[in-house]
Amino acid sequence: MNLKKQDPQIAKLIDLETERQKTSLEMIPSENHSSPAVREALGSVLVDKYTEGYPHKRYYNGCKYYDILEDLCIQRAKKLFGVEHANVQPYSGSPANAAVYMATCEPGDTIMGMALPMGGHLTHGWKVNFSAKFFNSVQYGVDEKTHLIDYDEIKNLARENNPKLIWVGATAYPRIFDWKKLGEIADFTGAYLAADISHIAGLVAGGAHPSPVPYVHIISTTTHKTLRGPRGGIIMVTKKGIEKDSELPKKIDRAIFPGLQGGPHQNAIAGIAVCLKEASNPAFKKYAMQVVKNAKVLAEELKKYGFTLISGGTDNHLLLIDLRNKNITGAAAADLLEEAGITINKNSIPYDSASPFKPSGIRMGTPAITSRGMKEKEMKKISNWINEIILNPKSAKKIREEVKKLCKKFPLP
Numbered sequence: 001m002n003l004k005k006q007d008p009q010i011a012k013l014i015d016l017e018t019e020r021q022k023t024s025l026e027m028i029p030s031e032n033h034s035s036p037a038v039r040e041a042l043g044s045v046l047v048d049k050y051t052e053g054y055p056h057k058r059y060y061n062g063c064k065y066y067d068i069l070e071d072l073c074i075q076r077a078k079k080l081f082g083v084e085h086a087n088v089q090p091y092s093g094s095p096a097n098a099a100v101y102m103a104t105c106e107p108g109d110t111i112m113g114m115a116l117p118m119g120g121h122l123t124h125g126w127k128v129n130f131s132a133k134f135f136n137s138v139q140y141g142v143d144e145k146t147h148l149i150d151y152d153e154i155k156n157l158a159r160e161n162n163p164k165l166i167w168v169g170a171t172a173y174p175r176i177f178d179w180k181k182l183g184e185i186a187d188f189t190g191a192y193l194a195a196d197i198s199h200i201a202g203l204v205a206g207g208a209h210p211s212p213v214p215y216v217h218i219i220s221t222t223t224h225k226t227l228r229g230p231r232g233g234i235i236m237v238t239k240k241g242i243e244k245d246s247e248l249p250k251k252i253d254r255a256i257f258p259g260l261q262g263g264p265h266q267n268a269i270a271g272i273a274v275c276l277k278e279a280s281n282p283a284f285k286k287y288a289m290q291v292v293k294n295a296k297v298l299a300e301e302l303k304k305y306g307f308t309l310i311s312g313g314t315d316n317h318l319l320l321i322d323l324r325n326k327n328i329t330g331a332a333a334a335d336l337l338e339e340a341g342i343t344i345n346k347n348s349i350p351y352d353s354a355s356p357f358k359p360s361g362i363r364m365g366t367p368a369i370t371s372r373g374m375k376e377k378e379m380k381k382i383s384n385w386i387n388e389i390i391l392n393p394k395s396a397k398k399i400r401e402e403v404k405k406l407c408k409k410f411p412l413p
Protein backbone atom coordinates (compact mmCIF):
# COMPACT_ATOMS: atom_id res chain seq x y z
CA MET A 1 0.00 0.00 0.00
CA ASN A 2 2.73 2.46 0.98
CA LEU A 3 4.75 1.62 -2.08
CA LYS A 4 1.84 2.25 -4.41
CA LYS A 5 1.43 5.71 -2.93
CA GLN A 6 5.05 6.68 -2.59
CA ASP A 7 6.54 5.13 -5.68
CA PRO A 8 3.90 4.04 -8.15
CA GLN A 9 6.49 3.35 -10.85
CA ILE A 10 8.23 0.68 -8.80
CA ALA A 11 4.92 -0.65 -7.44
CA LYS A 12 3.67 -1.06 -10.99
CA LEU A 13 6.77 -3.02 -12.01
CA ILE A 14 6.34 -5.36 -9.05
CA ASP A 15 2.70 -5.89 -10.02
CA LEU A 16 3.68 -6.65 -13.58
CA GLU A 17 6.36 -9.12 -12.50
CA THR A 18 3.91 -10.78 -10.11
CA GLU A 19 1.51 -11.21 -13.01
CA ARG A 20 4.30 -12.59 -15.21
CA GLN A 21 5.21 -15.16 -12.57
CA LYS A 22 1.57 -16.09 -11.99
CA THR A 23 0.82 -16.65 -15.65
CA SER A 24 3.98 -18.33 -16.89
CA LEU A 25 5.95 -21.48 -16.29
CA GLU A 26 9.29 -20.67 -14.68
CA MET A 27 11.58 -23.40 -15.92
CA ILE A 28 15.03 -21.89 -15.50
CA PRO A 29 16.62 -24.56 -13.27
CA SER A 30 18.37 -22.07 -10.97
CA GLU A 31 15.08 -20.38 -10.07
CA ASN A 32 12.22 -21.12 -7.74
CA HIS A 33 9.20 -19.57 -6.01
CA SER A 34 9.94 -18.66 -2.40
CA SER A 35 7.24 -18.92 0.24
CA PRO A 36 5.37 -15.84 1.52
CA ALA A 37 6.99 -16.52 4.91
CA VAL A 38 10.47 -16.23 3.41
CA ARG A 39 9.52 -12.98 1.69
CA GLU A 40 7.98 -11.59 4.85
CA ALA A 41 11.25 -12.10 6.72
CA LEU A 42 13.14 -10.55 3.83
CA GLY A 43 11.02 -7.42 3.72
CA SER A 44 11.07 -6.80 7.48
CA VAL A 45 12.77 -4.14 9.65
CA LEU A 46 15.79 -6.45 9.80
CA VAL A 47 16.79 -4.65 6.63
CA ASP A 48 17.83 -1.65 8.75
CA LYS A 49 20.55 -2.96 11.02
CA TYR A 50 24.33 -3.15 10.87
CA THR A 51 25.62 -6.28 12.61
CA GLU A 52 29.27 -6.55 11.54
CA GLY A 53 30.98 -9.49 13.20
CA TYR A 54 29.46 -12.77 14.39
CA PRO A 55 26.91 -13.65 17.10
CA HIS A 56 28.07 -12.36 20.52
CA LYS A 57 31.11 -10.70 18.89
CA ARG A 58 29.63 -7.66 17.15
CA TYR A 59 31.13 -4.29 16.36
CA TYR A 60 27.83 -2.46 16.79
CA ASN A 61 25.40 -2.11 19.65
CA GLY A 62 21.77 -3.14 19.49
CA CYS A 63 22.42 -6.61 18.07
CA LYS A 64 20.87 -8.80 20.77
CA TYR A 65 18.06 -10.17 18.61
CA TYR A 66 20.36 -10.64 15.65
CA ASP A 67 22.65 -12.83 17.75
CA ILE A 68 19.72 -15.15 18.48
CA LEU A 69 18.57 -15.02 14.88
CA GLU A 70 21.94 -15.78 13.32
CA ASP A 71 22.64 -18.56 15.88
CA LEU A 72 19.29 -20.09 15.00
CA CYS A 73 20.02 -19.92 11.30
CA ILE A 74 23.45 -21.52 11.81
CA GLN A 75 21.97 -24.31 13.97
CA ARG A 76 19.33 -25.04 11.36
CA ALA A 77 21.89 -25.22 8.56
CA LYS A 78 24.16 -27.53 10.59
CA LYS A 79 21.28 -29.82 11.46
CA LEU A 80 19.71 -29.92 8.00
CA PHE A 81 22.95 -30.76 6.19
CA GLY A 82 24.72 -32.60 9.01
CA VAL A 83 27.83 -30.43 9.15
CA GLU A 84 30.07 -29.14 11.92
CA HIS A 85 30.21 -25.48 10.98
CA ALA A 86 28.11 -23.07 8.96
CA ASN A 87 28.58 -19.46 7.96
CA VAL A 88 25.30 -17.92 6.79
CA GLN A 89 26.60 -14.44 5.98
CA PRO A 90 27.69 -14.72 2.31
CA TYR A 91 25.72 -12.24 0.23
CA SER A 92 25.28 -14.87 -2.47
CA GLY A 93 26.93 -17.88 -4.09
CA SER A 94 29.81 -16.07 -5.77
CA PRO A 95 30.93 -14.22 -2.60
CA ALA A 96 30.67 -17.54 -0.73
CA ASN A 97 33.04 -19.14 -3.23
CA ALA A 98 35.40 -16.17 -3.07
CA ALA A 99 35.61 -16.76 0.69
CA VAL A 100 36.42 -20.44 0.16
CA TYR A 101 39.41 -19.40 -1.96
CA MET A 102 40.48 -16.84 0.60
CA ALA A 103 40.28 -19.42 3.39
CA THR A 104 42.23 -22.15 1.59
CA CYS A 105 44.55 -20.55 -0.97
CA GLU A 106 47.13 -17.84 -1.50
CA PRO A 107 47.06 -15.78 -4.70
CA GLY A 108 48.78 -17.71 -7.47
CA ASP A 109 48.01 -21.15 -6.02
CA THR A 110 46.72 -23.83 -8.37
CA ILE A 111 43.02 -24.65 -8.20
CA MET A 112 40.80 -26.98 -10.21
CA GLY A 113 37.21 -26.74 -11.33
CA MET A 114 34.83 -27.69 -14.11
CA ALA A 115 34.98 -25.42 -17.15
CA LEU A 116 31.99 -23.13 -17.61
CA PRO A 117 31.06 -24.37 -21.10
CA MET A 118 31.09 -27.94 -19.75
CA GLY A 119 28.58 -27.06 -17.04
CA GLY A 120 30.78 -25.55 -14.33
CA HIS A 121 30.43 -22.14 -12.70
CA LEU A 122 32.32 -18.91 -13.40
CA THR A 123 33.78 -18.94 -9.89
CA HIS A 124 35.33 -22.39 -10.39
CA GLY A 125 38.22 -20.92 -12.36
CA TRP A 126 36.70 -19.72 -15.61
CA LYS A 127 39.03 -17.35 -17.47
CA VAL A 128 37.07 -14.08 -17.19
CA ASN A 129 36.43 -14.56 -13.47
CA PHE A 130 38.55 -13.48 -10.46
CA SER A 131 39.07 -17.16 -9.76
CA ALA A 132 41.24 -17.51 -12.88
CA LYS A 133 42.84 -14.08 -12.61
CA PHE A 134 44.12 -14.53 -9.05
CA PHE A 135 44.75 -18.28 -9.14
CA ASN A 136 46.33 -20.73 -11.54
CA SER A 137 43.21 -22.42 -12.81
CA VAL A 138 43.19 -25.95 -14.21
CA GLN A 139 39.86 -26.86 -15.76
CA TYR A 140 38.27 -30.25 -16.29
CA GLY A 141 35.24 -31.12 -18.38
CA VAL A 142 32.95 -33.96 -19.25
CA ASP A 143 33.52 -36.89 -21.59
CA GLU A 144 32.84 -35.98 -25.22
CA LYS A 145 30.71 -39.07 -25.86
CA THR A 146 28.92 -39.76 -22.58
CA HIS A 147 28.79 -36.14 -21.30
CA LEU A 148 29.57 -37.56 -17.87
CA ILE A 149 32.27 -36.30 -15.54
CA ASP A 150 35.43 -38.22 -16.30
CA TYR A 151 36.76 -39.03 -12.84
CA ASP A 152 39.97 -40.43 -14.29
CA GLU A 153 40.60 -37.11 -16.02
CA ILE A 154 40.15 -35.29 -12.70
CA LYS A 155 42.47 -37.76 -11.00
CA ASN A 156 45.15 -37.35 -13.66
CA LEU A 157 44.89 -33.55 -13.72
CA ALA A 158 45.03 -33.43 -9.93
CA ARG A 159 48.14 -35.66 -9.88
CA GLU A 160 49.87 -33.55 -12.54
CA ASN A 161 48.98 -30.14 -11.13
CA ASN A 162 48.75 -30.72 -7.41
CA PRO A 163 45.97 -28.17 -6.77
CA LYS A 164 45.38 -26.61 -3.39
CA LEU A 165 41.63 -26.68 -3.92
CA ILE A 166 39.32 -28.77 -6.10
CA TRP A 167 35.79 -27.59 -6.86
CA VAL A 168 32.95 -29.91 -7.72
CA GLY A 169 29.57 -28.51 -8.59
CA ALA A 170 27.81 -27.32 -11.68
CA THR A 171 25.15 -25.20 -13.25
CA ALA A 172 24.31 -27.44 -16.17
CA TYR A 173 25.17 -31.01 -15.22
CA PRO A 174 22.10 -33.29 -15.24
CA ARG A 175 23.69 -36.21 -13.38
CA ILE A 176 24.64 -37.22 -9.86
CA PHE A 177 28.10 -36.47 -8.51
CA ASP A 178 30.16 -39.37 -7.26
CA TRP A 179 31.36 -37.67 -4.09
CA LYS A 180 33.16 -40.77 -2.87
CA LYS A 181 35.41 -40.96 -5.92
CA LEU A 182 36.11 -37.25 -5.68
CA GLY A 183 36.93 -37.57 -2.01
CA GLU A 184 39.47 -40.27 -2.80
CA ILE A 185 41.11 -38.09 -5.45
CA ALA A 186 41.38 -35.15 -3.04
CA ASP A 187 42.73 -37.38 -0.29
CA PHE A 188 45.32 -38.81 -2.62
CA THR A 189 46.62 -35.41 -3.71
CA GLY A 190 46.09 -33.58 -0.42
CA ALA A 191 43.80 -30.92 -1.90
CA TYR A 192 40.89 -29.28 -0.16
CA LEU A 193 37.71 -30.58 -1.77
CA ALA A 194 34.84 -28.12 -2.00
CA ALA A 195 31.37 -29.20 -3.12
CA ASP A 196 29.41 -26.29 -4.55
CA ILE A 197 25.86 -27.59 -4.21
CA SER A 198 24.18 -24.31 -5.24
CA HIS A 199 21.90 -25.97 -7.78
CA ILE A 200 21.15 -29.15 -5.85
CA ALA A 201 21.06 -27.96 -2.20
CA GLY A 202 17.32 -28.58 -1.98
CA LEU A 203 17.72 -32.04 -3.47
CA VAL A 204 20.49 -32.87 -1.01
CA ALA A 205 18.45 -31.52 1.92
CA GLY A 206 15.42 -33.51 0.76
CA GLY A 207 17.35 -36.72 0.15
CA ALA A 208 16.89 -36.67 -3.63
CA HIS A 209 20.62 -36.39 -4.35
CA PRO A 210 23.44 -38.06 -2.33
CA SER A 211 24.98 -35.75 0.23
CA PRO A 212 28.64 -34.79 -0.19
CA VAL A 213 29.07 -34.43 3.59
CA PRO A 214 31.06 -37.62 4.32
CA TYR A 215 33.50 -37.05 1.46
CA VAL A 216 34.28 -33.34 1.11
CA HIS A 217 35.86 -30.74 3.37
CA ILE A 218 33.84 -27.69 2.45
CA ILE A 219 30.34 -27.15 1.05
CA SER A 220 29.20 -23.90 -0.45
CA THR A 221 25.71 -23.16 -1.66
CA THR A 222 23.29 -20.53 -2.71
CA THR A 223 19.99 -20.48 -0.82
CA HIS A 224 17.64 -19.39 -3.61
CA LYS A 225 17.72 -22.27 -6.08
CA THR A 226 16.29 -25.70 -5.21
CA LEU A 227 16.55 -24.76 -1.52
CA ARG A 228 13.82 -22.19 -2.20
CA GLY A 229 14.96 -19.42 0.12
CA PRO A 230 15.94 -15.79 -0.43
CA ARG A 231 19.01 -14.86 -2.48
CA GLY A 232 21.99 -15.65 -0.29
CA GLY A 233 24.79 -18.11 0.40
CA ILE A 234 26.06 -20.53 3.04
CA ILE A 235 29.52 -22.03 3.54
CA MET A 236 29.77 -25.21 5.58
CA VAL A 237 32.66 -27.23 6.98
CA THR A 238 32.26 -30.97 7.43
CA LYS A 239 33.74 -33.27 10.05
CA LYS A 240 36.20 -34.43 7.41
CA GLY A 241 37.12 -30.79 6.79
CA ILE A 242 37.89 -30.22 10.45
CA GLU A 243 39.92 -33.42 10.57
CA LYS A 244 42.00 -32.14 7.68
CA ASP A 245 42.37 -28.62 9.06
CA SER A 246 41.02 -27.80 12.51
CA GLU A 247 41.38 -24.09 11.71
CA LEU A 248 39.08 -24.32 8.69
CA PRO A 249 35.92 -22.96 10.38
CA LYS A 250 37.85 -19.96 11.68
CA LYS A 251 39.49 -19.43 8.28
CA ILE A 252 36.10 -19.45 6.54
CA ASP A 253 34.58 -17.03 9.02
CA ARG A 254 37.55 -14.66 8.76
CA ALA A 255 37.46 -14.83 4.98
CA ILE A 256 33.82 -13.69 4.94
CA PHE A 257 34.33 -11.03 7.61
CA PRO A 258 36.55 -9.02 7.68
CA GLY A 259 38.16 -10.60 4.59
CA LEU A 260 35.55 -9.93 1.94
CA GLN A 261 32.36 -8.51 3.37
CA GLY A 262 31.20 -5.87 5.81
CA GLY A 263 27.80 -6.00 7.46
CA PRO A 264 25.76 -9.15 6.83
CA HIS A 265 22.24 -8.84 5.43
CA GLN A 266 20.25 -9.94 8.45
CA ASN A 267 16.96 -9.80 6.60
CA ALA A 268 18.38 -12.39 4.21
CA ILE A 269 19.69 -14.45 7.14
CA ALA A 270 16.16 -14.41 8.59
CA GLY A 271 14.78 -15.54 5.23
CA ILE A 272 17.41 -18.28 5.06
CA ALA A 273 16.46 -19.44 8.58
CA VAL A 274 12.83 -19.66 7.47
CA CYS A 275 13.68 -21.62 4.33
CA LEU A 276 15.90 -24.01 6.33
CA LYS A 277 12.98 -24.71 8.65
CA GLU A 278 10.74 -25.32 5.64
CA ALA A 279 13.35 -27.62 4.13
CA SER A 280 13.45 -29.75 7.27
CA ASN A 281 9.73 -30.56 6.99
CA PRO A 282 8.69 -33.97 5.60
CA ALA A 283 6.78 -32.07 2.90
CA PHE A 284 10.07 -30.78 1.54
CA LYS A 285 11.36 -34.32 1.09
CA LYS A 286 8.33 -35.03 -1.04
CA TYR A 287 8.97 -31.81 -2.94
CA ALA A 288 12.60 -32.72 -3.66
CA MET A 289 11.62 -36.21 -4.85
CA GLN A 290 8.90 -34.76 -7.06
CA VAL A 291 11.33 -32.27 -8.61
CA VAL A 292 13.45 -35.20 -9.81
CA LYS A 293 10.44 -37.31 -10.87
CA ASN A 294 9.12 -34.39 -12.89
CA ALA A 295 12.48 -33.79 -14.55
CA LYS A 296 12.70 -37.47 -15.50
CA VAL A 297 9.23 -37.43 -17.08
CA LEU A 298 10.03 -34.25 -18.95
CA ALA A 299 13.25 -35.86 -20.21
CA GLU A 300 11.56 -39.08 -21.34
CA GLU A 301 8.76 -37.25 -23.12
CA LEU A 302 11.11 -34.86 -24.91
CA LYS A 303 13.24 -37.81 -26.00
CA LYS A 304 10.14 -39.38 -27.55
CA TYR A 305 9.73 -36.17 -29.56
CA GLY A 306 13.27 -36.60 -30.88
CA PHE A 307 15.08 -34.14 -28.63
CA THR A 308 18.72 -34.93 -27.89
CA LEU A 309 19.43 -34.81 -24.18
CA ILE A 310 22.97 -34.21 -23.01
CA SER A 311 24.05 -37.35 -21.13
CA GLY A 312 20.88 -39.03 -22.39
CA GLY A 313 18.60 -37.88 -19.59
CA THR A 314 18.66 -36.59 -16.05
CA ASP A 315 19.09 -37.69 -12.43
CA ASN A 316 18.39 -34.30 -10.93
CA HIS A 317 16.26 -31.20 -11.48
CA LEU A 318 17.57 -30.11 -14.87
CA LEU A 319 17.76 -31.01 -18.54
CA LEU A 320 20.35 -29.83 -21.02
CA ILE A 321 19.18 -30.20 -24.60
CA ASP A 322 21.23 -30.21 -27.78
CA LEU A 323 19.06 -28.54 -30.44
CA ARG A 324 21.31 -29.11 -33.43
CA ASN A 325 18.99 -31.74 -34.93
CA LYS A 326 16.05 -29.33 -34.58
CA ASN A 327 17.50 -26.62 -36.80
CA ILE A 328 17.09 -23.87 -34.25
CA THR A 329 19.59 -22.06 -32.01
CA GLY A 330 19.27 -22.11 -28.25
CA ALA A 331 18.59 -18.37 -28.24
CA ALA A 332 15.80 -18.59 -30.81
CA ALA A 333 14.20 -21.51 -29.00
CA ALA A 334 14.33 -19.71 -25.65
CA ASP A 335 12.72 -16.60 -27.16
CA LEU A 336 10.01 -18.65 -28.84
CA LEU A 337 9.18 -20.52 -25.66
CA GLU A 338 9.02 -17.23 -23.77
CA GLU A 339 6.35 -16.07 -26.20
CA ALA A 340 4.29 -19.02 -25.01
CA GLY A 341 5.00 -18.25 -21.36
CA ILE A 342 7.56 -21.01 -20.86
CA THR A 343 10.72 -19.47 -19.43
CA ILE A 344 13.92 -21.44 -20.00
CA ASN A 345 17.43 -20.34 -20.97
CA LYS A 346 19.83 -20.75 -23.86
CA ASN A 347 22.90 -22.69 -22.80
CA SER A 348 26.15 -23.96 -24.23
CA ILE A 349 26.39 -27.71 -24.54
CA PRO A 350 29.63 -29.63 -23.93
CA TYR A 351 32.04 -29.16 -26.86
CA ASP A 352 29.71 -26.56 -28.39
CA SER A 353 31.20 -25.06 -31.54
CA ALA A 354 28.70 -22.18 -31.51
CA SER A 355 29.33 -18.92 -29.61
CA PRO A 356 28.10 -18.52 -26.01
CA PHE A 357 25.69 -15.81 -27.26
CA LYS A 358 24.13 -18.17 -29.77
CA PRO A 359 24.76 -21.56 -28.18
CA SER A 360 23.39 -24.83 -29.52
CA GLY A 361 21.45 -25.77 -26.44
CA ILE A 362 18.78 -24.92 -23.93
CA ARG A 363 18.60 -25.67 -20.24
CA MET A 364 15.39 -26.22 -18.32
CA GLY A 365 14.37 -27.50 -14.94
CA THR A 366 11.51 -28.36 -12.64
CA PRO A 367 12.16 -26.71 -9.22
CA ALA A 368 9.76 -23.77 -9.66
CA ILE A 369 6.90 -25.55 -11.41
CA THR A 370 7.09 -28.32 -8.80
CA SER A 371 6.77 -25.68 -6.07
CA ARG A 372 3.41 -24.81 -7.66
CA GLY A 373 2.33 -28.44 -7.23
CA MET A 374 2.72 -29.65 -10.79
CA LYS A 375 3.30 -33.36 -11.31
CA GLU A 376 3.90 -35.97 -14.01
CA LYS A 377 0.66 -35.20 -15.87
CA GLU A 378 1.57 -31.55 -16.25
CA MET A 379 5.11 -32.48 -17.37
CA LYS A 380 3.62 -34.45 -20.26
CA LYS A 381 1.54 -31.47 -21.25
CA ILE A 382 4.49 -29.11 -21.06
CA SER A 383 6.79 -31.36 -23.10
CA ASN A 384 4.07 -31.62 -25.73
CA TRP A 385 3.86 -27.82 -25.90
CA ILE A 386 7.63 -27.44 -26.09
CA ASN A 387 7.75 -29.86 -28.99
CA GLU A 388 4.89 -28.16 -30.81
CA ILE A 389 6.41 -24.72 -30.43
CA ILE A 390 9.83 -25.80 -31.71
CA LEU A 391 8.21 -27.63 -34.66
CA ASN A 392 5.83 -24.85 -35.47
CA PRO A 393 6.73 -21.40 -34.12
CA LYS A 394 3.32 -20.08 -35.09
CA SER A 395 1.73 -22.25 -32.42
CA ALA A 396 3.35 -20.19 -29.62
CA LYS A 397 0.45 -17.72 -29.44
CA LYS A 398 -2.20 -20.40 -29.10
CA ILE A 399 -0.16 -22.31 -26.53
CA ARG A 400 0.33 -19.11 -24.53
CA GLU A 401 -3.39 -19.27 -23.70
CA GLU A 402 -3.15 -22.90 -22.63
CA VAL A 403 -0.14 -22.12 -20.43
CA LYS A 404 -2.16 -19.39 -18.73
CA LYS A 405 -4.98 -21.83 -18.07
CA LEU A 406 -2.63 -24.37 -16.53
CA CYS A 407 -0.98 -21.69 -14.37
CA LYS A 408 -4.35 -20.65 -13.03
CA LYS A 409 -4.85 -24.17 -11.67
CA PHE A 410 -1.48 -24.07 -9.88
CA PRO A 411 -1.20 -20.80 -7.97
CA LEU A 412 2.15 -19.49 -6.76
CA PRO A 413 3.08 -20.47 -3.19
Ligand SMILES: *Cc1c(COP(=O)(O)O)cnc(C)c1O
Pocket residue numbers: 030092093094095097120121123169170171196197198199222232
Ligand atom coordinates in the same frame (compact mmCIF):
# COMPACT_ATOMS: atom_id res chain seq x y z
C1 LIG B 1 24.30 -20.10 -8.94
C2 LIG B 1 25.64 -20.67 -8.68
C3 LIG B 1 26.65 -19.91 -8.08
C4 LIG B 1 26.59 -18.43 -7.86
O1 LIG B 1 25.57 -17.90 -7.22
P1 LIG B 1 25.21 -16.35 -7.31
O2 LIG B 1 24.28 -16.23 -6.18
O3 LIG B 1 24.61 -16.14 -8.65
O4 LIG B 1 26.48 -15.58 -7.11
C5 LIG B 1 27.85 -20.54 -7.78
N1 LIG B 1 28.05 -21.83 -8.08
C6 LIG B 1 27.11 -22.58 -8.68
C7 LIG B 1 27.40 -24.01 -8.98
C8 LIG B 1 25.88 -22.02 -9.00
O5 LIG B 1 24.97 -22.78 -9.61
